[in-house]
Amino acid sequence: MKSEVKIPQATTKRLPLYYRFLQNFANEGQERVSSQQLSEAMKIDSATIRRDFSYFGALGKKGYGYDVKHLLAFFSETLDQAEPSKVALIGVGNLGSALLKYNFQKNHNTHIVVAFDSKAPIEGKLVSNIPVYPPELLEEKYQEYGAEMAILTVSPRSAQMMADRLAAIEAKGILNFTPERIHVPERMQVLNIDLSVELQALIYLIRNQEE
Amino acid sequence: MKSEVKIPQATTKRLPLYYRFLQNFANEGQERVSSQQLSEAMKIDSATIRRDFSYFGALGKKGYGYDVKHLLAFFSETLDQAEPSKVALIGVGNLGSALLKYNFQKNHNTHIVVAFDSKAPIEGKLVSNIPVYPPELLEEKYQEYGAEMAILTVSPRSAQMMADRLAAIEAKGILNFTPERIHVPERMQVLNIDLSVELQALIYLIRNQEE
Numbered sequence: 001m002k003s004e005v006k007i008p009q010a011t012t013k014r015l016p017l018y019y020r021f022l023q024n025f026a027n028e029g030q031e032r033v034s035s036q037q038l039s040e041a042m043k044i045d046s047a048t049i050r051r052d053f054s055y056f057g058a059l060g061k062k063g064y065g066y067d068v069k070h071l072l073a074f075f076s077e078t079l080d081q082a083e084p085s086k087v088a089l090i091g092v093g094n095l096g097s098a099l100l101k102y103n104f105q106k107n108h109n110t111h112i113v114v115a116f117d118s119k120a121p122i123e124g125k126l127v128s129n130i131p132v133y134p135p136e137l138l139e140e141k142y143q144e145y146g147a148e149m150a151i152l153t154v155s156p157r158s159a160q161m162m163a164d165r166l167a168a169i170e171a172k173g174i175l176n177f178t179p180e181r182i183h184v185p186e187r188m189q190v191l192n193i194d195l196s197v198e199l200q201a202l203i204y205l206i207r208n209q210e211e
Numbered sequence: 212m213k214s215e216v217k218i219p220q221a222t223t224k225r226l227p228l229y230y231r232f233l234q235n236f237a238n239e240g241q242e243r244v245s246s247q248q249l250s251e252a253m254k255i256d257s258a259t260i261r262r263d264f265s266y267f268g269a270l271g272k273k274g275y276g277y278d279v280k281h282l283l284a285f286f287s288e289t290l291d292q293a294e295p296s297k298v299a300l301i302g303v304g305n306l307g308s309a310l311l312k313y314n315f316q317k318n319h320n321t322h323i324v325v326a327f328d329s330k331a332p333i334e335g336k337l338v339s340n341i342p343v344y345p346p347e348l349l350e351e352k353y354q355e356y357g358a359e360m361a362i363l364t365v366s367p368r369s370a371q372m373m374a375d376r377l378a379a380i381e382a383k384g385i386l387n388f389t390p391e392r393i394h395v396p397e398r399m400q401v402l403n404i405d406l407s408v409e410l411q412a413l414i415y416l417i418r419n420q421e422e
Binding site: 041110173189199 | 220224252253254298305306308312313360384385392400401403405407410411412413416417
């Protein structure tokens with residue numbers, strides 16, 4: 001991004017989604033798209049879409065909408081992952097194992113390259129073809145495998161300690177699946193995914209609508 | 212919620228988080244809390260917190276902040292799950308199996324009670340102590356087990372078809388882990404969690420900061 005404007009995190013998180021939906025429109029041969037069409041396809045209200053796009057300097061024209069090719073080129077450049085992203089996974093429990101198997105096959109250039117688990121032998125073992133080492137080798141193996149960021153699927157009580165160790169080896173970001181809110185230096189990025197909170201939010205939405 | 216104001220979905224999703232953090236403050240014996248303190252603890256900017264709270268009719272006082280007990284009572288009432296929520300899980304692949312094992316143990320009243328998978332035998336089998344049936348029994352078993360909502364962890368190509376079948380039996384909501392955006396009747400609630408998008412967003416945040 002060459003822009004100086006600070007883009008809100010909520011907008012940033014929608015960017016890969018916009019990209020995916022625009023690709024669908026392009027595949028269908030559509031040359032332009034309105035915020036209403038995107039809104040219906042994505043289930044995001046159109047005012048939000050227009051505001052998001054304005055952050056990227058993409059301004060639709062009234063009665064015309066957005067140029068699909070132009071937007072795609074812009075998003076593709078923005079999301080460009082030409083340089084492969086290598087990810088370490090910490091905590092091979094139920095969720096960690098599932099993520100190892102899943103391994104983000106749809107993200108062409110992004111893969112989990114190494115994992116850590118307290119039950120792994122010191123010489124390492126393979127899970128879904130990914131080497132898993134005990135946590136005492138975190139610093140050594142994280143760097144040896146060239147990981148840039150980490151997925152945290154440890155127990156909540158280990159979350160901050162692992163975040164501190166990741167900060168010390170200059171990890172660039174953490175995808176945090178634990179319910180703990182972790183504290184990291186400002187230069188690091190953290191995204192939180194708390195599955196219990198998501199389920200509670202769904203229940204709340206349902207109950208809220210029932211009344 | 213007795214309020215007539217329509218609360219944005221993003222705000223709704225933060226509600227269980229607010230509840231958890233306020234409990235922490237209460238446990239530490241704190242009687243009041245400022246939006247700044249919540250902001251630092253939760254890593255959400257304080258303007259967002261003040262706006263969210265205003266939707267709930269909770270107005271902090273300048274130089275005093277919010278009354279912790281009062282807020283807790285309000286959120287507790289709002290999130291009240293006295294009536295247990297029973298959830299069906301559809302698609303026992305890697306992620307589905309992990310969710311069955313995890314089974315939201317921290318949500319006291321919410322559990323996966325039944326699951327469906329195309330590889331399950333017609334008489335059902337137990338996975339992590341939860342009965343799993345083939346999809347042709349969805350309508351029958353969903354109702355037999357009293358499920359109210361569903362978690363979708365099927366392949367993307369089955370997502371809409373399953374959503375349609377859930378709509379037909381009046382499911383109240385779907386927690387959608389597939390990358391498909393599903394279409395449902397307006398009375399149904401959908402929350403989407405796309406793990407690839409989350410990872411791409413993290414990478415984007417990192418790259419965006421590097422420049």
